[in-house]
Amino acid sequence: MKIEIRDLEFSYPAGIQALRGITLTIGSGEQVAIVGQNGAGKTTLVRHFNGLLQPTSGEIQIGGWDTRKYSVAKLASRIGYVFQNPDEQLFSRDVKTEVAFGPKNLGYPNEQVEILVHEALEMTELSDKTEMNPYDLSPTWRKMVAIASIISMDTPIVIFDEPTTGQDAANIARIANVIKVLRERGKTLITITHDIDFCAENFERVIAMSQGKILLDGKANEVLGQEDRLATTYVDPPQLTRLATRLELNDTIIREDMFLTELHKKLTRTL
Ligand SMILES: Nc1ncnc2c1ncn2[C@@H]1O[C@H](COP(=O)(O)OP(=O)(O)O)[C@@H](O)[C@H]1O
Numbered sequence: 001m002k003i004e005i006r007d008l009e010f011s012y013p014a015g016i017q018a019l020r021g022i023t024l025t026i027g028s029g030e031q032v033a034i035v036g037q038n039g040a041g042k043t044t045l046v047r048h049f050n051g052l053l054q055p056t057s058g059e060i061q062i063g064g065w066d067t068r069k070y071s072v073a074k075l076a077s078r079i080g081y082v083f084q085n086p087d088e089q090l091f092s093r094d095v096k097t098e099v100a101f102g103p104k105n106l107g108y109p110n111e112q113v114e115i116l117v118h119e120a121l122e123m124t125e126l127s128d129k130t131e132m133n134p135y136d137l138s139p140t141w142r143k144m145v146a147i148a149s150i151i152s153m154d155t156p157i158v159i160f161d162e163p164t165t166g167q168d169a170a171n172i173a174r175i176a177n178v179i180k181v182l183r184e185r186g187k188t189l190i191t192i193t194h195d196i197d198f199c200a201e202n203f204e205r206v207i208a209m210s211q212g213k214i215l216l217d218g219k220a221n222e223v224l225g226q227e228d229r230l231a232t233t234y235v236d237p238p239q240l241t242r243l244a245t246r247l248e249l250n251d252t253i254i255r256e257d258m259f260l261t262e263l264h265k266k267l268t269r270t271l
């Protein structure tokens, strides 16, 4: 499902202008990472998609629905938003109830709720924790509960706000796997991240934001290769990209497989 944003501006009541004219289209089934310094406006932008915030001016269409004309509850059938902080999101006594809340609330029949909950728990590796209170789980597992409770709604668009922040390597791999499965299912995925390696490995398109505007938008390797412009929004290219640049490899490299191919080419040329 497509997201279209036109001339979006937003100021918080306190007067801070957080978004300063954003025009952007995210196509159906695209996977996009949003990067940029703290305070760039990333969270403010995505909170407009499901109607948590309303534009000061400009508009957003979610599959043709103008977010100003549809309630948050309605938009929830199209957009799932995983909060950066699970504690802002979770409220149930046990994991299963939490994960079942969304699809029940969307009015799916009971049998389908069962199937969706089962799948979401499997995907997040929570199947052995269904009876536990989310607050007795470690922060990493609480993160997975927050993710499960959104993907169980089976929305065509899923947003992750800083999913890997504070997570250990095992959980980052779990989250990457969830993203891979959702990608295979043709979901439109938007992920805000500071983890530039995670971004390079999992997303085709990268948008860099700075001071309420879009600074760069394009294919991951094209955007992540622009070291100087990224530096203005305090984003470093992946370590591998910087190493490849120093080795003067041809293309902008963002993944190990690309690195090895280009290194091999260079070595064969010099031998
Ligand atoms: N609830 C709020 N009230 C007032 N200002 C806010 C609020 N949330 C964020 N801001 C301000 O809006 C700007 C953008 O913030 P945010 O969207 O959270 O950035 P990011 O997610 O890129 O770190 C910042 O200047 C921030 O201080």
Ligand SMILES: [Mg+2]
Residues within 6 Å of the ligand: 042, 043, 044
């Ligand atoms: Mg944020």
